[in-house]
Amino acid sequence: MDGKETLHIRCGSDIRENLAHAGFVGDFLEFADPFCQGPFPGGAFDAFVEARAAFVDAAFHEGANATQRKLEDAYSELKEASSRRHIVLWFEHDSFDQLVLAYVLTHLEAAPTNSVIELICIDDFPIEPKFIGLGQLSPDHLREIWQRRVRVGPDHFALAHRVVNALAASDPIGLIELAKDETLAIPQMQGALQRHLLQLPHEKTGLSLTEKLSLAALASGPKMAGQLFRQLTLEEEPLPYLGDQMYWFELKHLIEGGAIAVSNPQEDWPVRTLALTDIGGQILQGEACWLDYVQTSRWVGGIEIKPEGKPEGKSEGKSEGKSEGKVWGHSGEQPPKHFLK
Numbered sequence: 001m002d003g004k005e006t007l008h009i010r011c012g013s014d015i016r017e018n019l020a021h022a023g024f025v026g027d028f029l030e031f032a033d034p035f036c037q038g039p040f041p042g043g044a045f046d047a048f049v050e051a052r053a054a055f056v057d058a059a060f061h062e063g064a065n066a067t068q069r070k071l072e073d074a075y076s077e078l079k080e081a082s083s084r085r086h087i088v089l090w091f092e093h094d095s096f097d098q099l100v101l102a103y104v105l106t107h108l109e110a111a112p113t114n115s116v117i118e119l120i121c122i123d124d125f126p127i128e129p130k131f132i133g134l135g136q137l138s139p140d141h142l143r144e145i146w147q148r149r150v151r152v153g154p155d156h157f158a159l160a161h162r163v164v165n166a167l168a169a170s171d172p173i174g175l176i177e178l179a180k181d182e183t184l185a186i187p188q189m190q191g192a193l194q195r196h197l198l199q200l201p202h203e204k205t206g207l208s209l210t211e212k213l214s215l216a217a218l219a220s221g222p223k224m225a226g227q228l229f230r231q232l233t234l235e236e237e238p239l240p241y242l243g244d245q246m247y248w249f250e251l252k253h254l255i256e257g258g259a260i261a262v263s264n265p266q267e268d269w270p271v272r273t274l275a276l277t278d279i280g281g282q283i284l285q286g287e288a289c290w291l292d293y294v295q296t297s298r299w300v301g302g303i304e305i306k307p308e309g310k311p312e313g314k315s316e317g318k319s320e321g322k323s324e325g326k327v328w329g330h331s332g333e334q335p336p337k338h339f340l341k
Contacts, residue, residue: 007081010090011100014135015142022139026088029081031074035099035167036196036241037249039299042168049075060245082110086118088149091188092133093123094241098192099167105152105160117152120145123188132233132240155185163189167301172197175301195239199300201329205283206290208300210250213237215259215284218276222263225251226270244270257293259283 006026008019013030038055041048053068081087087108091097101121108117122145125131137145166174178184179193198209205212213236217228229247233240242250248269254260259280263273282288297306 003086005084006086006088007084008088008090009078009081009104010134011097012135014133015090015137018137018139018142022142024142026086029074029077031078031100031104033071033074033100033103034096034243034246035103035301036095036199037246037299039304040167040301042302045075059249078104078107082108082115084111084115086116087111089117089119089121089152090134091119091121093121093188093192094133094239095192095196096241096243097121097133098186098189099163099196101186102160102163102167102189105157106164108152109157109160118149119152119156119186120149121186121188122148123191129234153185159185159189163193169302172200172300172303191239192241195241196300198330200303201291201305203329204286204289206292206294206329207283208250210237210242210247211254211259211290212284214251214254215276215280218260218274219281219284222273222275224270225272225274228274229270253294253296253298254280256295257290259290259293 004025006024007029008024008026009029009031010016011030011032013028013032016028016030019028033052033056038059039051041051049072053071056071057068089101089104091101101119111117122134123131125137125141125145127136127141134142134145162174162178166172166178169175175193175197179190179197181190184190195209201208202212207215210232213232214228217223217231217236223231225248226244228251229242229244232247233242251260251269251274255262255274257279258277261275261277263275265272276284279288279293283290283293291305291308294305294307297304299305
């Protein structure tokens with residue numbers, strides 16, 4: 001089993017206490033940079049960390065630098081993690097986890113040859129109302145899934161590098177190729193990448209899948225933001241990956257662009273009442289394009305989706321097929337069936 005020399009790595013702190021209650025020992029590293037949102041630039045490590053820290057602070061803490069030191073410390077600890085002799089990676093199947101997992105693995109490849117790196121990665125568990133993530137599991141459940149761990153090998157590291165390089169690219173070609181591959185060393189990666197690609201703007205409406213689901217949920221009438229988040233997570237989202245603050249970041253773009261109206265902006269965001277505007281309804285019906293209304297850029301990995309539909313990639317030397325001024329998007333109204341729950 002694990003031991004005092006073990007390092008447990010998780011993209012959050014949600015299982016930390018339950019691991020201890022379950023009898024697991026060793027150190028715990030929370031590495032929770034949400035690569036599924038914000039820029040994923042190429043270039044030097046220090047510049048990468050600086051860009052990610054700036055995004056996290058601006059997106060979730062309004063520029064207060066509340067998490068910059070914590071994030072920088074996590075990156076520093078990750079750089080040192082490869083020296084450990086036993087590492088256990090605890091991840092699930094959504095795009096938040098899988099993109100972090102790929103990045104973490106690129107750093108762990110430098111571990112000594114006698115090191116043991118093990119991966120626990122699940123996409124289902126018999127729990128109500130439905131399995132979303134490891135944070136739902138009890139100590140007994142964690143001991144149960146411990147039996148599902150696999151030894152990380154060269155194929156896992158190779159896949160991780162492919163994912164990270166494709167994620168940083170200024171076009172989605174590499175990600176599309178990976179998302180079509182049913183033989184990936186980490187089976188859960190395929191569905192996560194397919195879901196990630198659906199954050200690109202729809203070719204007709206300009207909406208990401210998250211934006212589309214949010215507007216569609218409001219079409220039946222106003223809702224509080226917290227209520228909308230629960231509905232999206234438990235009922236609408238085919239592969240939930242957003243935390244509450246991450247979802248509020250998504251909603252703010254829709255509000256700023258006039259697709260959603262807020263009737264009580266002075267309240268804390270979960271109890272703010274949201275309503276679909278006429279513009280939002282037109283966009284949802286395909287009668288207008290959201291990219292004509294957005295106020296600020298958003299990123300899908302290395303792809304910048306700019307107002308007026310002019311994305312600009314920030315990475316260098318990436319995949320062929322780059323098209324200046326092209327809006328990379330998708331045409332499917334529904335996500336891939338094989339990962340719908």
